[in-house]
Amino acid sequence: MVKDKFTFEEIFEQNERRIHYHLHKLNIRDPHQEFYQEGIVAMWNAYENYQPDKGPLSTYFNFTIRHRLIDLIRKENRRLEMEELAPKEEDAAFESDVYHKASLPASSEGNPAEHITNDFYLWQKVKELLTEKQWKWVRFYIIEGMTLREIAEQEGVSIEAVKSWAKEARKRLRSLDDFGKLLVKEEYP
Known part of the structure; x- marks a missing residue:
């Protein structure tokens, strides 16, 4: 066996150029x-795993060195890819977090949603524009924060009926060009 005749240092001195050859062949810059x-x-x-009956040592060196270098290239490429993707994922998570925080009610200080739900004049104007059922949806769903299921159970109707009230209320409020003008009150302090 080769191990018995030569030490690894001797084999390395004779075959070191194989490493440089594969580095050059694979276009690897290795500072x-x-x-x-x-x-x-x-x-x-x-050298440790070589079996003489399987073929020449030089072929086994070439095969092992080349494939190990290719594996390292792939590993390095995955690492670089992850470094590029990580900031993108962080940005996406941040944007998602900002979106979700914007949809949640903020603290009572400066929370426009709270001021709107407490604005009696605004809701009176909205009530005047809607039918009784549409107003029930606005009152229970928007103002009081009930779920569609809770409204349906309370009113003794199906969830689909409540959804229909909501759809019609939204449609009516969107179609009114002067809705914003109706909400502006001159006598409001």
Whole structure:
């Protein structure tokens, strides 16, 4: 066996150029000698695991070194890819978080949603524009925060009926161009 005749240092001195050959062949720039070191480790593993009856040692060195370097290239590419994706994922998570926080009620200080729900004049004007059922949906769903199921149970109707009230209320409020003008009150302090 080769191990009995030669030490690894002797084999390495004779075959070191194989590592440089594969680095060059694979177009690897190796300023920190990471790939070169990986080649040495691959050569050591090939030396340790070599079985003479399977073929020449030089072929086994070439195979092992080349594939180990390719594996390291793939590993490095995955790492770089993850470094590029991580900020994008963080940005997406941040945007999603901002979106969800914007949809949640803020503190009572400066919360426009709270001021709107407490504005009696506004709701009187809205009530005047809607039918009785549409107003029930606005009152229970928007002002009081009930679910569609709770409204349906309270009113003794189906959830689909409550959804229909909501759809018609939205449609009516959107179609009124002067809705904003109706809400402006001159006598409001």
